[in-house]
Amino acid sequence: MSAQRNDQNRRLAAPDIAARKGQSPVVCLTCYTAPMAGLLDEHCDVLLVGDSVGMVLHGLPNTIGVTLEMMILHAQAVVRGSKRALVVVDMPFGSYEASPEQAFANCSRVMKETGAGAVKLESGPEVAGTVAYLVRRGIPVMGHIGLRPQAVLAEGGFKAKGRKDGDRERVLAEARATDEAGVFCMVVEGVAEPLAREVTEAVSAPTIGIGASAACDGQVLVTEDMLGLFDWSPKFVRRYADLKGEIATAVRGYADDVRARRFPGEAETYFSVPKDGQ
Numbered sequence: 001m002s003a004q005r006n007d008q009n010r011r012l013a014a015p016d017i018a019a020r021k022g023q024s025p026v027v028c029l030t031c032y033t034a035p036m037a038g039l040l041d042e043h044c045d046v047l048l049v050g051d052s053v054g055m056v057l058h059g060l061p062n063t064i065g066v067t068l069e070m071m072i073l074h075a076q077a078v079v080r081g082s083k084r085a086l087v088v089v090d091m092p093f094g095s096y097e098a099s100p101e102q103a104f105a106n107c108s109r110v111m112k113e114t115g116a117g118a119v120k121l122e123s124g125p126e127v128a129g130t131v132a133y134l135v136r137r138g139i140p141v142m143g144h145i146g147l148r149p150q151a152v153l154a155e156g157g158f159k160a161k162g163r164k165d166g167d168r169e170r171v172l173a174e175a176r177a178t179d180e181a182g183v184f185c186m187v188v189e190g191v192a193e194p195l196a197r198e199v200t201e202a203v204s205a206p207t208i209g210i211g212a213s214a215a216c217d218g219q220v221l222v223t224e225d226m227l228g229l230f231d232w233s234p235k236f237v238r239r240y241a242d243l244k245g246e247i248a249t250a251v252r253g254y255a256d257d258v259r260a261r262r263f264p265g266e267a268e269t270y271f272s273v274p275k276d277g278q
């Protein structure tokens with residue numbers, strides 16, 4: 001647990017994360033459920049209820065089909081399951097792009113119904129006015145630039161930035177517009193070095209990288225990726241566990257025991273006359 005997390009007995013808030021620019025790295029993981037929130041809370045500064053929940057838990061091919069109601073249900077669970085980390089809720093595709101008023105109505109609903117401390121919007125020059133509108137009305141906003149998963153259909157896939165002509169100007173413009181709109185931090189996704197470093201140096205808000213090198217002010221990963229729940233994960237993921245293997249071993253053991261009538265045993269059985277005083 002970092003010194004920043006020890007000194008106050010309260011949940012972290014957006015200004016605590018904003019103050020980390022140039023200080024110690026911000027630790028962020030995605031989180032969608034109460035039990036996982038309980039496990040991650042003491043180790044993380046930020047729990048991100050990402051719209052990746054659609055792909056990770058609901059089997060969707062991308063994040064386009066994720067609804068506001070799905071985000072609210074998962075965010076409620078994460079807030080209930082955690083005590084210390086800042087909970088940030090991703091605004092799904094279609095919930096904020098139409099107008100600042102639409103964005104405010106949906107973001108304020110998320111804040112009221114979940115108790116989360118902030119929202120995240122995929123951002124750039126075209127959304128900057130909306131971000132500023134929300135921030136001026138008291139909604140802490142995390143930006144998201146670079147590879148923006150909600151643009152997957154328009155871009156024809158999930159494409160890393162910083163390797164093609166024009167990427168540098170576009171990503172820097174997204175970063176500056178997002179920063180000037182008043183976000184307390186921004187996710188920088190799929191941005192190659194040295195552009196990720198340039199972005200981090202160009203903005204006053206902390207950058208939280210995912211596939212955007214060690215130059216960022218913090219890091220985020222999809223928890224299920226880093227725990228090794230899937231066969232495939234992107235190049236930028238480091239696997240800290242082999243949960244898929246552990247689950248397969250456990251479930252195989254259970255299935256073998258049931259088939260061989262080794263489960264349940266006496267220890268897992270209720271008896272009308274209790275044995276050994278149990």
Ligand code: KIV
Binds near residue numbers: 030050
């Ligand atoms: O939806 C999500 O989980 C995200 C992270 C990958 C940054 O946006």
